[in-house]
Amino acid sequence: MKLGSLLSLVLILGFLFVAVLRLHPVGQPLGHPGVMKDRGSAVTDTANIFTMDDYYIRNGQAETGSNNIVASVVFDYRGFDTLGEATVLFLVVSSISMLMYTILKQKKIKKDHFFKIYNFPTDISRIISFGPYLLYPIIIIFGAYLVAHGHLSPGGGFQGGAVMASGTALLLISSLFTIHIQRVRRVFSFFESLGLAIYIGLGFAGIGTSFLHNFLAQGNPLFLGRAIPFGPNPGYLNSAGLLPLLSLAIGIEVFFGISVILVTMYHVAMDGDIKDAQES
């Protein structure tokens, strides 16, 4: 058993080293000779676009109206992956709720009880009890900024949602949710479902052409449809069609989804039965 493990370990290590030696040098992707050797039909030279990434960089701005190519790949070209990823998060939230169901349904726990279980000092310092309240608005504003400007600057639904969810973690430290925790969980799960429903609803809205089609991008210049010239430019907030909306939906979903996970685990931690878990 141990020998087998060791053997497979050495095998994997050797494999990886050989792979790394054969790969292109860092910093020169897809450029070295022999890689794009044609075997099937001829590669026609269309405006020097040889790879998918080249296409995204050259046409992404015109097709999606987004200055951030990564955002246009995440929400437009590969929007289906993003849907799958959001589904994974939703799935995990549901799974954890299912696993912890019996624990979560137990009677409400008072705030002092929690501190007694884990031998926390009851007089926590001001920094911990009030610091989160000061930081929380700033974190939320920063996260919302990331979500809203996802198509212009680094950021987007995932990042903004995750930043906002770290605000929830801060609030948990200051034990704000302790008393109303079940209600908080229910509200958060509702909003999570809402975010996902918005995402897939926007996907279905374009089904006349194809699923998740960005039908606003080249359309109405008044509502998110403003055209952007090719090349470096400051960009407009009012562009990129469906992209900001999808980004918003994902932002809502990630924010509330991760918050539900955190709140659920915190709630489980407040369960009195685990008292003997603590090592002295």
Place this chain on the structure above:
Amino acid sequence: MTNFFLYITVVLLLFFGVATLLFKRNLIKIVIALNILESGVNLFFITLAFKNDATAPIFTLAPDLAELKMVLPTPQALILTNIVIGFATSALMLAFAVLVYRNNKTLDIRKLKGIEIHD
């Protein structure tokens, strides 16, 4: 040559992850090892996307160059997805670990095997 360090780092991260998966027996330690494995894969993708003397694939921040040279955007998009998936997976595994501990009062794989046989 110096940039080759990135690949070496990736290989070592993967190696440490797999080694811990094989030889450690604590359920939470295993989740940490999985996270490190995933970090290795993520770093690998980003390394593949890197291009010398290029800018980030965001036109808002790009300098006005005669020739447009940007790092590849696709791996970055994939890794954004993978980071969230990795977080979700590890959260679920930790929830499982918590339940295992509640039922069996241990996190050690060897002891858990003993419980399986007796029950």
Place this chain on the structure above:
Amino acid sequence: MITPVIFIILCLAIIITAVLSLYFKDLVACVVSYSVLSLVLTVVYFYLDAPDVAIAEAAIGAALTICIFIIAIILTRRHEE
């Protein structure tokens, strides 16, 4: 372009934190080392021109993962036997 010295230091930091986060017997120490690893990775991603990934890694890898881990460790056992 990355200055080689900074770059080697970052790679070494990644490797060292990875080893530390697997070496400690105290799981809280492991998790904190993992969070440092994530922070260093954030810097590396930034140097590799991937600001999007850097933000995501900073928020999720260095903050939220740690939260979940700490709660799980509170609920179970702090020391690996």
Place this chain on the structure above:
Amino acid sequence: MTDNFPVLIIALPLLVAFILPIVSRAGVKPRNILVFLVILAVNIMLLSLVPEVMIRGKILYSVIGSADPARVVPEGLTFPVRIVLRVDGFSLFMALLSGFFSLVCFIFSLRFIPEHGRKNYYVLLFLLMMTGMLGLEFTNDLFNFFVFLEILSISGAALVSYRTDRSHPPYAGYKYLLVSTIATSFFLLGVALCYAQYGSLNMEYIHRFMNHTLLDRMALVFMLAALAMKAGAAPMHMWVPDTYSEAPAPVTAMLVISSQASLYGLFRICFTLFGNPISRDTINYHTLGWIIIIMGVLSMFVGVTMALVQHDVKRLMAFHSVSQTGYLLMGIGVGVAVYTLNDGGAAYNSYGRVAMAGGIFHIMNYSISKGLLFLTAGVMFRRFGTCDLDRMTGMAHRDTVTTAVFIIGALAISGIPPFNAFSSKLLLYESVYRFSPVLSIIAMFVSVLTLASFTKVFYSAFLGPCRSDILVDEEPLPAGMIAGMTIMAAAIIVTGFLPSHTLNLLVDPAISGLVTIF
């Protein structure tokens, strides 16, 4: 009309799953009706694709988010830039199977799983598991494949540990998720290696430019190992008995078909991604075929020998799944080994294709009969409150329907003539004998052992005196459970009596879909 069906088949269950937490508050009945309707709708959509794909042999593409969905590759380019769904014979074959299984298992679990607050989550996860399988089978994009694999494994892991009140299921779920996450991580590593060389994630595109460099072979090894691990083939089968035996019965049946979905991925990787016939000389495909065959023979042997000594009925059946997976791997392995032989396709045409037909036909026969057997194991568990064979007796006196379907399932999986697995096993024996006689003899031997161990189950659980003092639940079975088992048994009998029709209608187009790329 059918243009949007491939994407609707995936998107519709997702939409329903997202609004299900809100619908669940309205009550049990609306929830059940909604989910049943959506699974039914998926099945109808799948069936409506049959004439076009299976009979006319067309390959349907669906480009997600494109302004011009008729074109897979945008004008003037040589590569697709968006995620492409591809419905060919093989994927539709597997999707039909998954849809059928989901329908039957859902009907079965309506009353099998007691009504509880957690059942809302059960239904939701069940729906998403089906979606994961369908997505995995339709996608033509490597990363999208990974995402659906992840959806499949997470929902599977959560469902495995549905019975949280017992002490084992969380650990079984942990194990399943651990194995799946390792597998998906290595799969992603393989994807990275492919992407690094070809700059694309589309399987067909990579197939067209496949160079079979050393890196490609490494990617192949990573992906193959990952998917074989997920499918429960021999060296990596340790998670199978734990997971299968701890899950509720309908979930186990779903896990059987989800393992088949992973196997589907394995075959896709072998043929669609790496099976470029232009480069017949450059890669030694014969070796790859032999690796798969050896994996298969090992699975067969390990599975059946371990099954003989088990006392837990679900563990026994789980080890049988490992051994039956071996048959599939063997059939396809022979196909792979001769597919690229440099003899102008003579060996492939004379027996390679037959072996593949046997393997693919056996996917269907095995999963239906094994699913049926797991459902009957669920009935046993419901009656006796345990899966221990030593503590069961006399079920034949009380549950005649269960006994009948158990006999059908057990005979079918052992390859006894009037039932379906006989024809697929016969195809396998014949064709594999021409490839290598030893393999064929091992396969027959394993088949006999299978029958022996099911005789043991039948003897201890069904025969013997009927003792009501050890029964946990004496009520007659709910109609839903009987309906679920009867549908499965009917499927076995129909495919058993019409093997040539099934072969012509379903299996032949599936092979064509697997080996023809464009």
